[in-house]
Amino acid sequence: MTTPLRGLLDRDVVAATAGVGLFAEALRDQAVPVTETEWAPPMAGTEADLATVMADRRRVEANALAFARMTAAEAKLVDVRPAAQALSLERGTFLHAGPPLEWARASGPMRGALIGAVLLEGLADTPEQAEEQLAAGHYTLEPCHHRDAVGPMAGVVSPSMWMYELRDDVHDNTSWCSLNEGLGKVLRYGAYGPEVIDRLHWMTRVLGPLLQQSVRASGPFDIKSIIAQMLQMGDEGHNRNRAGSLMLLRELLPGLITADAPSADIAEVVRFSGANEHFFLNLGMPACKLATLAAHNIPGCTIVTTMARNGTDFGIRVSGAGEEWFVGPANTPEGLFLGSFGPEDANPDIGDSAITETGGIGGFAMAAAPAIVKFVGGDVPFALEATQRMYGITEGEHTAYTVPILEFRGTPTGIDVTKVVRTGILPQINTGMAGAVAGVGQVGAGLVTPPVQCFPAALASLARRAEL
Amino acid sequence: MxxxxxxxxxxxxxxxxxxxxxxxxxxxxxxxxxxxxxxxxxxxxxxxxxxxxxxxxxxxxxxxxxxxxxxxxxxxxxxxxxxxxxxxxxxxxxxxxxxxSGGAGGFGSAPPPRTVGAAVRTGAASIAVISVPGQHAVTETYDAIAAGVSVMLFSDNVSVADEIALKDAAAAADVLVMGPDCGTAMVGGVALGFANVVRGGGIGLVAASGTGAQQVMCLLDVAGLGVSHCLGVGGRDLKAAVGGRSTRQALTALAADPDTSHVLVVSKPPDEAVLTAMRAYAGELGLDVAWAILGEGRDDLTTSVEGFLRGLGHEVPSWPSAVAPDPAPDLPRGGSLRGLFCGGTLADEAMFLAAAELGAIRSNIAHENDLLLGPALTDAGHLVIDFGDDGMTQGRAHPMIDPSLRMERIAAEALDPTCGVLLLDLVLGYGSHPDPAEDLAHAIASAQATAREAGRSLPVVVSLTGTDGDPQNATRTMSKLHAAGASVFVSNRDATRHALSSLRSHS
Missing domain, CATH: 3.30.70 (Alpha-Beta Plaits)
Structure with missing residues (x-):
């Protein structure tokens, strides 16, 4: 027999309070255990929308379902193919990071990357000509996310670029991401000089096909399992990917060594991949994309399924609000700078890589990667605190991704719009910083948050769609 | 700046x-x-x-x-x-x-919870006590319900539509929303919000009234009877719109509770059809329920408690009191009753009792529109003001915590020649001011002195809801107020009757 009110009258009172402090004191005076909420009013003007969305009768179950799907989603690397095949990307169409963007509003690094991609495709002979064509609207620009793909930093994808292809058989989803070019002057940071284009050609001619041979020979590779392991080895999966990159190389090596290719090419692929600390980023991102894709489009669900930046705007999408983007001007990250670069050299936030935080790693798993503070700034207590703060705005704790120093607590997963608006706590994102001028490349790395207005806007849309 | x-x-x-x-x-x-x-x-x-x-x-x-x-x-x-x-x-x-706050700082220590749901999960709580400003209370309450706990919802200014939706969501989750505007509850001997320290026992209360429940519990305590639980349901629960949603759940829970032998429902004036439905539901549960229900033509709370005691074959005690002499027997008095209350139900009860004798009484909580007081809250006739009403607490704390508005009004009444007797309530217990007697005694003495200087006598009567177990101690409080010149009664009925007799003895 079940007692009514979940046994309220049978058990010792243990209280949680929100509001006037003296009620908590009165309970403590009676030796009742009390947990006080450090309550503050929600973001200004959101009271009515909050009350409506909280009352949506689908919300609780929808969010639980979204969380269950996010954490159950698989991520298997099944193939490596050119974007023309994998995404049916037409010649003349270029994918980019973040929410939709037109050339006129594109930032320096985004313009640089698009110029480079036009050159790579052989559509123009000079950067100037490429820029003219882009400005004249000769080409179609489209967010990677609209094709279930993700791209770091500028995230520019053109038809001849090779893509990792990842599968989630549980939810029958596929996602894609380009191959990582390494650090320094690279296309994703807006560089388009000859050495950048030469490297991209080599990646198309040598790296892509060899990775394909390896994956087809000894894959599929379980990327989700690598993420779970790398978090226990000091990576957070966004700005620190060292362990993940080495584990990925370990998976790829047998297939590379036995590939049908000149040994000099194989050696160069191994050297290139092994030297790149962020080699794994382009697999962690589509893995997180698969997780959030599984949670997307659940009616009544208030969980964020996309956070992405195009260097001008920051945009989010929410499971229960369909394909609508909620955007605001991208913030400029704060952090540490390479060489003689300084804050004035940095471009506003850019890249689809915030999909890692959306999926419960990256800045949300910062406590697992205390060494990251030497790269992005802050100190170790901050790293520990950042992850714990994110529990306040997420639906649950990841079942596969855990943080040893927090007693193997699961990473905070599933950003809930209502919790962000109620607490004013913004998602913590670890990120690289691109130079503001096209062609400069990376200038640093640091910490950033979304612009605050994305969340009340998403909440208002959820309120319009609410079923009471 | x-x-x-x-x-x-x-x-x-x-x-x-x-x-x-x-x-x-x-x-x-x-x-x-x-x-x-x-x-x-x-x-x-x-x-x-x-x-x-x-x-x-x-x-x-x-x-x-x-x-x-x-x-x-x-x-x-x-x-x-x-x-x-x-x-x-x-x-x-x-x-x-x-x-x-739970103490931030230290090496990466966890930040305190920022939402009530997080606080429930952090502390593995069995109940949430929510007292955030009204426009935010709905959100926090849904969060607590989703976290699987019952809610004591102290916040007021929650709409009826929101109250109904919250209570339906709570029933679906098999938890109870006690409120909104619920000042008093007791679960397993633990006082939530404003509540007095009373002995344990077998009487379960369901209360659509905060200070009404406190009054009843204190009277039962004087009579030597103890309480198992007091489940607040919010003052509107037995109105037609809300339809007894929480009362129904509370009765079900008390019926299943082995510690509860009898149930007493305390309410402000309810909707008759809802009351009939609740009586029928109690019958279905096979529950022995007594009703202490305020309203026109009904018994006051003290009389209802006396009837309840007799029904149990229990002796009815004499309710504690301390009567003061007329402060200035040679001087004239004004002719109007001025009831200045912090407790809504106590104010309501005083109004019902006084109206039977005095006729029309103006109030900010009057049941008839033509008796409603304007925003200035002044009139030359008989007045009862509830300083704890929604309209008086927007942007400020309840008068049981912040008595300043009522204190100002006591001083103003001392100067008003039409004021014939001051009837005040004072509610002790958890949640209330830790030492309210000191300031109130001072206010009473100076009001009587002011009136005397103006050539008037001003009798003051205090309805004191409290027990000796309360942190403020009822007996000590009573002596202090009595020494200051007030007549003090633990029964609100008796206090009101005494105030009325003061008016009569004058006319």
């Missing part, structure tokens, strides 16, 4: 304190050396109005989530007074943080 020589006004963003805490901070700052006036408050519309009324230039960009710090120095002190005031602000604010 604006600072003139003597006045300093400053906005702080991103920081929030509840109104009770800020009231204490303001008092502390106002006492600092060289400070003439000080107010530290969230910049709600009402508070900004108050601040401007005090002559502080609050900037237009002030928003409700901003903290305003306003300090005026004594002219002799000058800028040193402002500095002292600001130092006192920082000291007082720091002191509140260190006691209220």
């Amino acid at each position: 604006t600072t003139s020589d003597l006045t300093h006004v400053e906005l702080r963003r991103g920081t929030y304190y509840d109104s009770v805490t800020l009231m204490q901070v303001s008092q502390r700052v106002a006492r600092a050396d060289g400070v003439a006036a000080a107010q530290v408050a969230m910049a709600t519309e009402l508070n900004v109005e108050v601040l401007r009324g005090m002559g502080f230039p609050v900037p237009d960009e002030a928003a409700p989530n901003d903290l305003v710090i306003a300090v005026r120095a004594e002219s002799a002190a000058g800028s040193a007074g402002i500095e002292a005031g600001l130092a006192a602000v920082d000291e007082a604010l720091t002191a509140t943080r260190s006691t209220t």
Whole structure:
């Protein structure tokens, strides 16, 4: 027999309070255990929308379902193919990071990357000509996310670029991401000089096909399992990917060594991949994309399924609000700078890589990667605190991704719009910083948050769609 | 920030304190050396109005989530007074943080929970007590329900539509929403909100009235009977719109509770059809339920409790009281009753009892529209004012915590020649002011002295809801008020009757 009110009258009172402090004191005076909420009013003007969305009768179950799907989603690397095949990307169409963007509003690094991609495709002979064509609207620009793909930093994808292809058989989803070019002057940071284009050609001619041979020979590779392991080895999966990159190389090596290719090419692929600390980023991102894709489009669900930046705007999408983007001007990250670069050299936030935080790693798993503070700034207590703060705005704790120093607590997963608006706590994102001028490349790395207005806007849309 | 020589006004963003805490901070700052006036408050519309009324230039960009710090120095002190005031602000604010938050800092320690759902999960709580401002209360309550716990919802200014939706969501989750505007509850001997320390026993209460439930529990305590649980349901639960949603759940729970042998339902005037339905439901549960229901033509709470005791074959005690002599027997008196209450149900009960004898009584909680008091709350005739009503608590703490409005009114009545007797309530117990007798005794004595100087006698009657187990101790409180010149009664009925007899003996 079940007692009514979940046994309220049978058990010792243990209280949680929100509001006037003296009620908590009165309970403590009676030796009742009390947990006080450090309550503050929600973001200004959101009271009515909050009350409506909280009352949506689908919300609780929808969010639980979204969380269950996010954490159950698989991520298997099944193939490596050119974007023309994998995404049916037409010649003349270029994918980019973040929410939709037109050339006129594109930032320096985004313009640089698009110029480079036009050159790579052989559509123009000079950067100037490429820029003219882009400005004249000769080409179609489209967010990677609209094709279930993700791209770091500028995230520019053109038809001849090779893509990792990842599968989630549980939810029958596929996602894609380009191959990582390494650090320094690279296309994703807006560089388009000859050495950048030469490297991209080599990646198309040598790296892509060899990775394909390896994956087809000894894959599929379980990327989700690598993420779970790398978090226990000091990576957070966004700005620190060292362990993940080495584990990925370990998976790829047998297939590379036995590939049908000149040994000099194989050696160069191994050297290139092994030297790149962020080699794994382009697999962690589509893995997180698969997780959030599984949670997307659940009616009544208030969980964020996309956070992405195009260097001008920051945009989010929410499971229960369909394909609508909620955007605001991208913030400029704060952090540490390479060489003689300084804050004035940095471009506003850019890249689809915030999909890692959306999926419960990256800045949300910062406590697992205390060494990251030497790269992005802050100190170790901050790293520990950042992850714990994110529990306040997420639906649950990841079942596969855990943080040893927090007693193997699961990473905070599933950003809930209502919790962000109620607490004013913004998602913590670890990120690289691109130079503001096209062609400069990376200038640093640091910490950033979304612009605050994305969340009340998403909440208002959820309120319009609410079923009471 | 604006600072003139003597006045300093400053906005702080991103920081929030509840109104009770800020009231204490303001008092502390106002006492600092060289400070003439000080107010530290969230910049709600009402508070900004108050601040401007005090002559502080609050900037237009002030928003409700901003903290305003306003300090005026004594002219002799000058800028040193402002500095002292600001130092006192920082000291007082720091002191509140260190006691209220679970202690931030340390090596990567977890931040405190920021939503009630997180607090429930962090502490594995069985119940949530929510007292955030009304416009935010619905959100927090849904969160607590989703976290699987019952809610004591102290907040007022929650709409009926929201109340119904919350209670339906709670019933679906098999938890109880006690409220909104629920001041009193007791679960397993633990007082939630405003509640008195009473003996344990077999009587389960369902209360659509906060101070009504406190009155009943205190009377039962005097009679030697104890309470198992007191489940608040909110003052509107037995109205037609809400339809007894929480009462139904509370009766079901008490019927299944082995510690509860009898059930007493305490309510403000209910809807008749809902009351009939609840009686029928209690019958279905096979539950022995007594009803202490206020309303026209019904018994008052004391009489209902007396009937309940007789029904149990229990002796009806004499309710404690201390009667004071006429403060100035040779002087004339005004002819009007002035009831100044903090407890809504106590005010309501006094009004019903007095109306039977005096006829029309004007009130801010009158049941007939033509008897409703205007915003000035003044009239030459008989008045009963409930200082705890929704309309009086927007942007400020309940008068059981912050008695300043009523104190001002007591002083004003002393000067009003039409005031013939002051009828006051004082509710002790958890949640209430820790030592209310001191200030009230002082107010009573000075009101009587003021009236005497003006050539009038002003009898004061206090309805004292409390027990000797309360932190403030009812017997000691009674002596203190009696010594100050008031007649004091533990039964609100008896207090009201005594006030009426004072009016009669005069006419």
